[in-house]
Amino acid sequence: MFRPIEGLAARRMVTLRVEGRAVVVPEGQALALALLQAGVESFRETPVSAAPRGPMCLMGVCFDCLVQVDGRPNVQACMVHVRDGMQVQLQRGARRADPTA
Amino acid sequence: MRDLDTLVIGGGIVGMSLAYGLARTGDRIALLDEGDDAYRAARGNFGLVWVQGKGLGRPDYARWTLQAAAAWPAFAAELGVRTGIDVELSQPGGLTMCLSDDELAGRAASLQALRDELGTDYPFDVLDGAQLRALIPQTGPAVVGAVRCPLDGHTSPLRLLRALVQGYESLGGALHAGVHVDAIDRREGGFHVRADGITYSAARVVLAAGLGNRALAPLVGLSAPVQPNRGQIIVTERLQPFLRHPTLHVRQTGEGVVQIGDSKEDVGFDDGTTLAQLSHIAARATRCFPLLEGVNIVRTWGALRVMSPDGFPIYQASRECPGAFVVTCHSGITLAPQHAGPLVDWIHGGAEPPEITGFKVGRFDVQTH
Amino acid sequence: MTHDLIVIGAGPAGMSAATTGAALGLKTVLLDEQPRPGGQIYRDVTTADPRLAALLGPDYMRGAALAQALHRCGADVRHDTLVWDVAPDLTVTGLRDGRSFQLRAPQIVAATGAMERASPIPGWTLPGVMSAGAAQIALKCAGAVPAGRIVLAGAGPLLLLVACQLLAAGATVAAVVETAPAGRRLAALRHLPSALAAWPYLAKGMRMLRTVRAAGMPRFKQASALRVVGRLHAEALEFSADGRTQRVEADTVLLHHGVVPNTQLSRLLRLDHVWDDSQLAWHVVTDAHGQTSLPGLRMAGDGIAITGARAAEASGSLAALGAARALGRLDAAAFAARTAPLARALAVERRIRPFLDTLYRPPRDITAPADETIVCRCEEVSAGRVREMARLGCQGPNQTKFFSRCGMGPCQGRVCGGVVTQLLAAELGKPPGAVGAYRVRAPLKPVPMGALAAMADHPGEEHAQ
Numbered sequence: 064m065f066r067p068i069e070g071l072a073a074r075r076m077v078t079l080r081v082e083g084r085a086v087v088v089p090e091g092q093a094l095a096l097a098l099l100q101a102g103v104e105s106f107r108e109t110p111v112s113a114a115p116r117g118p119m120c121l122m123g124v125c126f127d128c129l130v131q132v133d134g135r136p137n138v139q140a141c142m143v144h145v146r147d148g149m150q151v152q153l154q155r156g157a158r159r160a161d162p163t164a
Numbered sequence: 165m166r167d168l169d170t171l172v173i174g175g176g177i178v179g180m181s182l183a184y185g186l187a188r189t190g191d192r193i194a195l196l197d198e199g200d201d202a203y204r205a206a207r208g209n210f211g212l213v214w215v216q217g218k219g220l221g222r223p224d225y226a227r228w229t230l231q232a233a234a235a236w237p238a239f240a241a242e243l244g245v246r247t248g249i250d251v252e253l254s255q256p257g258g259l260t261m262c263l264s265d266d267e268l269a270g271r272a273a274s275l276q277a278l279r280d281e282l283g284t285d286y287p288f289d290v291l292d293g294a295q296l297r298a299l300i301p302q303t304g305p306a307v308v309g310a311v312r313c314p315l316d317g318h319t320s321p322l323r324l325l326r327a328l329v330q331g332y333e334s335l336g337g338a339l340h341a342g343v344h345v346d347a348i349d350r351r352e353g354g355f356h357v358r359a360d361g362i363t364y365s366a367a368r369v370v371l372a373a374g375l376g377n378r379a380l381a382p383l384v385g386l387s388a389p390v391q392p393n394r395g396q397i398i399v400t401e402r403l404q405p406f407l408r409h410p411t412l413h414v415r416q417t418g419e420g421v422v423q424i425g426d427s428k429e430d431v432g433f434d435d436g437t438t439l440a441q442l443s444h445i446a447a448r449a450t451r452c453f454p455l456l457e458g459v460n461i462v463r464t465w466g467a468l469r470v471m472s473p474d475g476f477p478i479y480q481a482s483r484e485c486p487g488a489f490v491v492t493c494h495s496g497i498t499l500a501p502q503h504a505g506p507l508v509d510w511i512h513g514g515a516e517p518p519e520i521t522g523f524k525v526g527r528f529d530v531q532t533h
Numbered sequence: 534m535t536h537d538l539i540v541i542g543a544g545p546a547g548m549s550a551a552t553t554g555a556a557l558g559l560k561t562v563l564l565d566e567q568p569r570p571g572g573q574i575y576r577d578v579t580t581a582d583p584r585l586a587a588l589l590g591p592d593y594m595r596g597a598a599l600a601q602a603l604h605r606c607g608a609d610v611r612h613d614t615l616v617w618d619v620a621p622d623l624t625v626t627g628l629r630d631g632r633s634f635q636l637r638a639p640q641i642v643a644a645t646g647a648m649e650r651a652s653p654i655p656g657w658t659l660p661g662v663m664s665a666g667a668a669q670i671a672l673k674c675a676g677a678v679p680a681g682r683i684v685l686a687g688a689g690p691l692l693l694l695v696a697c698q699l700l701a702a703g704a705t706v707a708a709v710v711e712t713a714p715a716g717r718r719l720a721a722l723r724h725l726p727s728a729l730a731a732w733p734y735l736a737k738g739m740r741m742l743r744t745v746r747a748a749g750m751p752r753f754k755q756a757s758a759l760r761v762v763g764r765l766h767a768e769a770l771e772f773s774a775d776g777r778t779q780r781v782e783a784d785t786v787l788l789h790h791g792v793v794p795n796t797q798l799s800r801l802l803r804l805d806h807v808w809d810d811s812q813l814a815w816h817v818v819t820d821a822h823g824q825t826s827l828p829g830l831r832m833a834g835d836g837i838a839i840t841g842a843r844a845a846e847a848s849g850s851l852a853a854l855g856a857a858r859a860l861g862r863l864d865a866a867a868f869a870a871r872t873a874p875l876a877r878a879l880a881v882e883r884r885i886r887p888f889l890d891t892l893y894r895p896p897r898d899i900t901a902p903a904d905e906t907i908v909c910r911c912e913e914v915s916a917g918r919v920r921e922m923a924r925l926g927c928q929g930p931n932q933t934k935f936f937s938r939c940g941m942g943p944c945q946g947r948v949c950g951g952v953v954t955q956l957l958a959a960e961l962g963k964p965p966g967a968v969g970a971y972r973v974r975a976p977l978k979p980v981p982m983g984a985l986a987a988m989a990d991h992p993g994e995e996h997a998q
Contacts, residue, residue, distance in 0.1 A: 067677050089675070111912065121674075122666070125947075126911060129943075160459060217898050439985070443988040443989035447990075460982070
């Protein structure tokens with residue numbers, strides 16, 4: 064769980080849907096940070112053992128922040144920036160080969 | 165220090181299959197293997213246990229392969245019991261996907277020719293597009309059909325090698341890794357093999373060093389005219405299972421990753437990967453399975469196959485230096501049970517399996533007519 | 534050839550290289566994965582909120598000047614671009630907006646930077662365990678801090694710096710747990726005279742210590758046997774210190790044991806590396822102007838060896854000057870005149886390193902962790918498993934990878950590589966330099982199959998994009 068510090072300049076906000084839930088975050092922020100501030104602690108369950116994982120490095124190295132963005136699985140949330148209407152699902156285990164199936 | 169019964173040079177799939185089989189018979193045995201950065205065809209293995217299409221024009225090789233495929237289930241079970249490792253053998257039948265009618269007809273004709281040559285039961289059938297899609301719904305529209313052999317399957321090369329090493333060591337086999345053989349000298353009743361300053365003495369020596377056999381074979385009065393042939397492989401992220409049947413170029417492993425490989429290049433001792441080749445491998449794979457388009461590639465490989473001039477194995481005992489053997493092939497996975505079983509018996513002085521009598525180096529000599 | 538100079542990475546080294554290259558008249562393109570320049574150290578500096586900038590300090594805002602200069606220099610700057618292959622003939626393959634493209638230049642400066650050293654301890658894979666650098670990124674990118682109790686643990690300059698920054702931001706830092714074993718300070722003192730030449734760093738360190746003390750924050754020293762406790766996320770950090778087991782309740786555990794060069798690109802190209810025992814990391818072998826063992830491929834900044842952000846600026850400029858000289862665009866006299874002050878600046882920045890490297894040398898249980906610790910996070914392979922592979926006969930990371938799947942996941946060995954090398958070295962009784970590293974292949978990061986397949990239709994095409 065992360066929270067914004069006090070007194071920073073206001074930013075334009077956008078609305079994401081995270082696991083169906085509406086979440087309002089500053090536009091252009093890295094998705095991983097938006098999710099952390101929305102109270103999401105575990106972003107995925109590993110394909111090997113279904114262990115819960117969340118972001119570790121926030122710089123694209125650890126690959127633990129993988130989520131599904133707009134139907135695309137295994138996206139590094141720290142490398143994607145939020146847009147209004149973005150759909151986010153947690154990555155539970157191995158992805159389907161065809162996510163639309 | 166007591167002498168060894170057998171010394172095996174080379175710890176890849178071929179070497180370890182032999183060593184495992186030898187250790188199983190109670191031989192006092194040691195194996196010498198090079199370092200972490202050696203070429204290691206074993207690391208580039210696709211994992212197919214494959215019958216279809218093999219031995220065209222050489223029915224003895226087709227028979228050797230058929231025997232291997234039939235022996236695989238017991239071999240896998242034995243390794244499982246001995247080491248606790250499941251090598252993930254699965255033999256549901258294998259497919260060669262064809263992207264044109266000519267390709268399909270050509271492959272079917274080859275298999276028919278094999279069937280005619282062998283005169284035994286050589287099972288295969290031809291699936292048209294509809295039948296193929298009934299079997300594998302994810303097949304892309306560009307695929308016109310496939311040839312299927314119910315005897316084909318696949319295994320995990322990774323787990324297999326680890327099981328062989330573990331099984332070998334549990335049977336008392338010694339493994340000396342990270343060493344390079346400098347010399348092999350004959351002595352009465354056997355051989356002195358010098359590697360990195362240490363001498364190993366053994367009654368028998370088996371050369372299973374892949375491309376390294378070329379330099380080693382002459383030391384024991386043999387010849388192994390093998391050349392590297394590069395294959396490149398693409399590996400995806402883990403996926404939920406969707407492909408049960410291995411295909412010649414695409415298969416899904418027990419971990420869920422998809423392995424794709426489909427290339428043969430003569431580039432010498434270069435195990436690098438090239439986008440030129442990888443892009444073609446990827447393009448063919450997405451034509452066969454369009455759902456792979458959006459799947460992430462996590463790894464790629466280049467590895468050097470060990471190719472004899474005609475692509476068939478060399479199994480030869482040295483006449484000049486009795487007790488020395490050279491073993492080389494490029495289908496080490498499929499043939500693993502044969503290497504651990506009948507070949508070991510032969511190395512021990514037993515009968516040479518009739519299927520392999522033709523695989524001598526003399527066949528490469530140029531005949532003048 | 535599409536350009537004279539391709540620069541990879543928009544951190545301080547890359548920004549400097551591109552700016553210098555463009556100023557020398559080289560047709561320069563800069564490729565970077567992030568949406569804005571700055572790399573990690575100056576991440577989001579171009580959009581920094583003034584209050585945040587004040588909190589992060591003047592060092593951070595230096596990046597703004599670099600970014601400004603980059604913006605003005607006329608180089609072709611392409612963001613949101615992943616470089617996923619560099620071929621031995623220096624063809625660069627990038628991915629942007631889902632499509633692959635290729636560029637080629639006779640000179641490349643790879644300024645791919647550093648990453649945090651892995652801090653493998655039991656429980657480190659739980660949600661809520663992050664690197665200290667990650668907390669800094671959260672501040673820089675989102676002005677955000679962990680909401681609950683925070684404990685920082687490790688050894689390295691970032692530990693105290695992040696603790697101070699979090700305090701200033703109003704976060705709750707429950708404790709700082711230092712893992713540097715006894716004797717480090719004494720050993721580091723040997724390098725103090727050299728370090729004094731870079732006294733601003735020392736002064737900064739002293740200020741941070743005073744801040745932490747003044748805040749009354751519990752500080753533990755010479756801690757060992759660290760483990761994160763928790764079921765679904767971090768709940769506490771346990772460790773041994775002061776002769777007994779300690780436990781600090783925390784919702785967020787920030788680990789830090791220094792940074793190491795990110796060697797994916799340098800390994801992809803099979804450049805010469807050496808294992809550096811003072812930084813416990815691989816260094817790329819380069820000459821004074823970044824030229825590696827592959828002609829035309831230069832490196833700059835922390836991607837070569839850890840020398841810090843200021844050194845990276847000088848390093849990037851030196852590499853660009855070397856490139857210009859190699860292209861015949863700079864005569865010998867001008868080259869000597871321009872490079873001399875930069876080389877001096879680089880030398881000064883380097884003087885603090887032996888002191889810092891000795892003071893903050895990671896403890897053994899971090900570089901060669903206990904058996905139960907997960908080392909490969911992607912494939913969930915433990916240190917014990919890696920040791921077992923060595924006993925089975927594996928002589929290095931590649932055989933170990935093949936047998937255990939360690940290093941086969943999407944991070945492609947970035948996180949586990951250094952630990953595996955050191956684990957194997959200890960188990961095999963060989964120096965890490967002899968054990969080697971993972972073989973790295975394209976793609977440098979996972980890319981969709983379709984992006985590779987699409988290239989089959991356009992073999993070897995060079996786009997003047």
